[in-house]
Amino acid sequence: MALLQISEPGESPEPHTRRLAVGIDLGTTNSLVATIRNAVPECLPDEAGRTMLPSAVRYAEQGIVDVGHLALAHRGDDALNTITSVKRFMGRSIADVREETKARYQFTTPSGDGKGQLKITTRRGAISPIEVSAEILKTLKARAEESLGGELYGAVITVPAYFDDAQRQATKDAAQLAGLHVLRLLNEPTAAAVAYGLDQKAEGTYLIYDLGGGTFDVSILRLTRGVFEVLATAGDTHLGGDDFDEALAKHAFETWQLARALSPAGQANLLAASRAAKEALSDNETATIKVNWGCGFDSSVDVSRERFYELTRPLVDRTISAVKKTLRDAKLKVGDIDGVVLVGGATRTPQVRAALEAHFGKPALATMNPDEVVALGAAIQADQLAGNAKQGEQHLLLDVIPLSLGIETMGNLVEKIVSRNSTIPIAKAQEFTTFKDGQTAMAVHVVQGERELVSDCRSLARFELRGIPPMVAGAARIRVTFQVDADGLLSVSATEVTSGARAEVAVKPSYGLADGEIATMLQVAYTHASADMQARALAEARVDASALVQALGIALDEDRALLSESEAVALTSQVAFLKQLAEGTDHRAIARATEDLNRASTDFAGRRMDKAVNKALAGKNIASIA
Ligand code: ADP
Ligand code: MG
Numbered sequence: 312m313a314l315l316q317i318s319e320p321g322e323s324p325e326p327h328t329r330r331l332a333v334g335i336d337l338g339t340t341n342s343l344v345a346t347i348r349n350a351v352p353e354c355l356p357d358e359a360g361r362t363m364l365p366s367a368v369r370y371a372e373q374g375i376v377d378v379g380h381l382a383l384a385h386r387g388d389d390a391l392n393t394i395t396s397v398k399r400f401m402g403r404s405i406a407d408v409r410e411e412t413k414a415r416y417q418f419t420t421p422s423g424d425g426k427g428q429l430k431i432t433t434r435r436g437a438i439s440p441i442e443v444s445a446e447i448l449k450t451l452k453a454r455a456e457e458s459l460g461g462e463l464y465g466a467v468i469t470v471p472a473y474f475d476d477a478q479r480q481a482t483k484d485a486a487q488l489a490g491l492h493v494l495r496l497l498n499e500p501t502a503a504a505v506a507y508g509l510d511q512k513a514e515g516t517y518l519i520y521d522l523g524g525g526t527f528d529v530s531i532l533r534l535t536r537g538v539f540e541v542l543a544t545a546g547d548t549h550l551g552g553d554d555f556d557e558a559l560a561k562h563a564f565e566t567w568q569l570a571r572a573l574s575p576a577g578q579a580n581l582l583a584a585s586r587a588a589k590e591a592l593s594d595n596e597t598a599t600i601k602v603n604w605g606c607g608f609d610s611s612v613d614v615s616r617e618r619f620y621e622l623t624r625p626l627v628d629r630t631i632s633a634v635k636k637t638l639r640d641a642k643l644k645v646g647d648i649d650g651v652v653l654v655g656g657a658t659r660t661p662q663v664r665a666a667l668e669a670h671f672g673k674p675a676l677a678t679m680n681p682d683e684v685v686a687l688g689a690a691i692q693a694d695q696l697a698g699n700a701k702q703g704e705q706h707l708l709l710d711v712i713p714l715s716l717g718i719e720t721m722g723n724l725v726e727k728i729v730s731r732n733s734t735i736p737i738a739k740a741q742e743f744t745t746f747k748d749g750q751t752a753m754a755v756h757v758v759q760g761e762r763e764l765v766s767d768c769r770s771l772a773r774f775e776l777r778g779i780p781p782m783v784a785g786a787a788r789i790r791v792t793f794q795v796d797a798d799g800l801l802s803v804s805a806t807e808v809t810s811g812a813r814a815e816v817a818v819k820p821s822y823g824l825a826d827g828e829i830a831t832m833l834q835v836a837y838t839h840a841s842a843d844m845q846a847r848a849l850a851e852a853r854v855d856a857s858a859l860v861q862a863l864g865i866a867l868d869e870d871r872a873l874l875s876e877s878e879a880v881a882l883t884s885q886v887a888f889l890k891q892l893a894e895g896t897d898h899r900a901i902a903r904a905t906e907d908l909n910r911a912s913t914d915f916a917g918r919r920m921d922k923a924v925n926k927a928l929a930g931k932n933i934a935s936i937a
Pocket of ligand 2: 336338523655
């Protein structure tokens, strides 16, 4: 069945020219670039025939920047200037970095308050993770242009499904810095599903199991007519192939009973040897960890698959627990999953596949290279977006946003404007009004999250709409429009409809959600749903009460003369009672008292109205009124 067909505005293809478009998997450990050649997606190799570029950048002496294998070779002897796993720092502040990681580099923040995009101090000065990623992207761009023989038209770059606005924006900034035209950011699990051609099937629910070098992500995707909905994501941002290497290294170190602790270079050697042995164990029953310490001294130990499995079983079990949790979050059973897709180099390990097969009762989809599958899917999308696909074969994917977006309203409440899992791109507007008479400005506070109270959501941006013509409370019509583009990036505008006063922001938060925070926020929203309803009811009751207290306060000041002494005393004490009640937490009592006071003051309001009418009529003749 055909997918939703959407033509991208301004991207209509020239009929005969083929545009050079690539897909890029900008990974934590390894990055790849792929393109469509002769109708088949393929990863482009470097001059040594390797498709994977280690995501490592070294700021060497004399302004030289090494990227990939060259940089990685210096991880032991020039650690502070050799940046690896930079993806973890994209769109992050120092406050988001784990304690263990803080020791690896010297971090700084431009603003000095620990907020905002962090930077890493190297011999070349403070470098932003965006610049580091840009070096990786530049290298891949050069590789692609060399092998395709022309300038690139654009690229699709993949990001984890849980990446928030700040992390996506940082990725786009890096691409721009590298001189790449970003056709779209695409979620990694979505790209993997596309590579497997799952988008060609009409419907289905797939689990994408992505075990990379340092991160583990599991996502459940539902595909319905070209819409990829992320039903749940979970995982562990600090679990991956590196942990398997460390388990082997520890085993070797203990076996050898070396007399002293290893130097950083020795440690790096041991880890590299362990990794080589681990990878060899994917194809062989035994492997040898062999380290040459220099000066003619070396150590080695043989490891069997069984031994390796024993050493790493807890790691595999942790991934299976995360799989179970994702299923629970999505309210699905094992049998609801139509297929399991393997992504990430570490899924080549046979015991990982065996554990998944045992859990799902059927083998995972493994016909594609798990290292390459994300880049290949991105290349297919890039080709489509560049307009290269043949008529009738064009289809685009729709992604969804992971968390709701809204604005703060009176009483610290969140009014959701774009709800979670809406397909993007999307534009949605909602009208708001002023709270006070004569209010000429309105503060718009944009927040992200599932909870009802602003304090439980993430603040994304604040801006002000000014120049609202003075009107009575509730008369102004302020239209707030949220626009989320195909990359999941948000811009917000506010317009006062009658006057046309307008203000807008492209939401570019200085720092984003911490690792896993989206998943946690979703989880918390579910468990707090009923408490949130209470909080919302209370906040609403308080807003109503305070509006009435305020209005009656003014009325009593102005027109006390319209009331008898006992009426005035009765109303004043009722106002005081409501005011006091509103400080408590019983939303029902507050609502009831508000209603009572409303009723009790109706007559007073009527008298004020008469007085106002009489005043307006005073001195005017009949003709001028008519
Ligand atoms: P990322 O998505 O984090 O960039 P990758 O998907 O490239 O990472 O996965 C890198 C990990 O895959 C490394 O830990 C590497 O050792 C592991 N890996 C690569 N090939 C194999 C193999 N044949 N057997 C087991 N693990 C492998
Ligand atoms: Mg990856």
